[in-house]
Amino acid sequence: MELDISTKEHAQYLRMIPPGATEGYLVQYFGGVEGRSLLVSAPQENGAPIEIHPGQLFAFKGFFGQSIYRFTARVLEVCERPYPYLHIEWPDPTRVEATVVRAHRRITLDQPCSVIYTGVHGHEQKISAHLSNLSCGGAEIGLMDALPEALNLLRLSFRVTLTEERYQIELNARIVGERHVDPNQFHLYRYGLCFEQAPRETHLLLYAFVQDQQLAALEMPPFTRK
Numbered sequence: 001m002e003l004d005i006s007t008k009e010h011a012q013y014l015r016m017i018p019p020g021a022t023e024g025y026l027v028q029y030f031g032g033v034e035g036r037s038l039l040v041s042a043p044q045e046n047g048a049p050i051e052i053h054p055g056q057l058f059a060f061k062g063f064f065g066q067s068i069y070r071f072t073a074r075v076l077e078v079c080e081r082p083y084p085y086l087h088i089e090w091p092d093p094t095r096v097e098a099t100v101v102r103a104h105r106r107i108t109l110d111q112p113c114s115v116i117y118t119g120v121h122g123h124e125q126k127i128s129a130h131l132s133n134l135s136c137g138g139a140e141i142g143l144m145d146a147l148p149e150a151l152n153l154l155r156l157s158f159r160v161t162l163t164e165e166r167y168q169i170e171l172n173a174r175i176v177g178e179r180h181v182d183p184n185q186f187h188l189y190r191y192g193l194c195f196e197q198a199p200r201e202t203h204l205l206l207y208a209f210v211q212d213q214q215l216a217a218l219e220m221p222p223f224t225r226k
Contacts, residue, residue, distance in 0.1 A: 014062035016043055025050060027086075029062065035090050037076055042084035052078050052086060060088070070097040106135040107213040113141060113158035117151055131158055136207050138173070138194045146189045151175065156193060160209040167205055172196040 017024030025043030032038040043050045056075045061068060071091040079085050113131040118124060130142040139156060147154075157170040177192030198206070 012062065012064065014040060014060045016040065017059040017061065019057060019059075024059070030085065032090065037087040037090055038073070040086050040088060042078070042086055049084060054078060058088075060091075067098045070099075071095060105210075105214065106133045106138075107210055108133050109213075111158065113156060115141065115143070115147070115154055115156060117147070117154040120148070131156075132190070134210060136195075136203070136210055138176070138192065141191050141193065143189045143191070147175070147191065153196075154193075156195075160205070162205070162208055162212060169202060169206060169209075171198055171202065171206070 012029040013026050014029050015024050016027045025045065027043050028041040030039040030041070042052065052075055054075050054077055057072060058075070059070065059072050061070045063069075072095070073089045073091045075086055076089050077087040079087070109131050111131050113129050114126055115129045116124060116126045127143070127145075131139060132142055133140045141156065153172065153174055155170055156173050157168065160167050160169055173193040173195050175191055176194045179190050179192075
């Protein structure tokens with residue numbers, strides 16, 4: 001399996017796992033030279049650097065596009081300047097495992113949205129949220145406060161711009177996952193959503209917007225992305 005990793009994605013990370021461990025360390029993937037090495041940030045634990053030596057073998061796992069990739073590789077070199085980072089040997093393409101876990105490619109966003117749901121007394125509730133990623137099949141949203149535990153279905157509403165025209169998209173969605181993030185971050189609660197079947201016009205509009213954003217990301221040099 002060819003390792004399909006490129007800097008054309010937004011922030012990319014790998015899980016760097018020592019032998020015998022299960023969790024490991026989250027490191028940022030910076031890029032690489034095909035056939036020679038991958039560059040990743042040096043791992044840290046509780047803000048302190050982890051002692052790493054050339055020749056050490058690690059398992060790596062990361063999500064790119066629509067798949068999770070897994071491979072093992074040795075550390076080639078430990079560098080300290082201009083920041084701590086590692087050269088990792090380029091993995092053997094025949095030994096890279098890939099598991100497709102998403103039916104749709106997602107785009108990274110940073111825009112407001114609204115969540116609408118029916119409250120405990122049957123009244124419609126509308127709260128502000130943050131849309132962090134989006135695909136034709138689902139999305140991830142962030143909120144300051146948790147949604148009701150019993151809540152399963154909601155409506156997601158947001159605006160998009162296509163060919164200099166503004167459109168309002170509203171989609172029915174199911175909550176399929178919840179996670180808490182760093183308490184220092186603004187949106188403490190994040191929810192994964194899976195969209196219900198949408199009217200054809202809405203689906204086509206969503207598809208066009210996702211494709212437009214993907215093309216825009218490919219045309220943008222990596223050093224200009226936030």
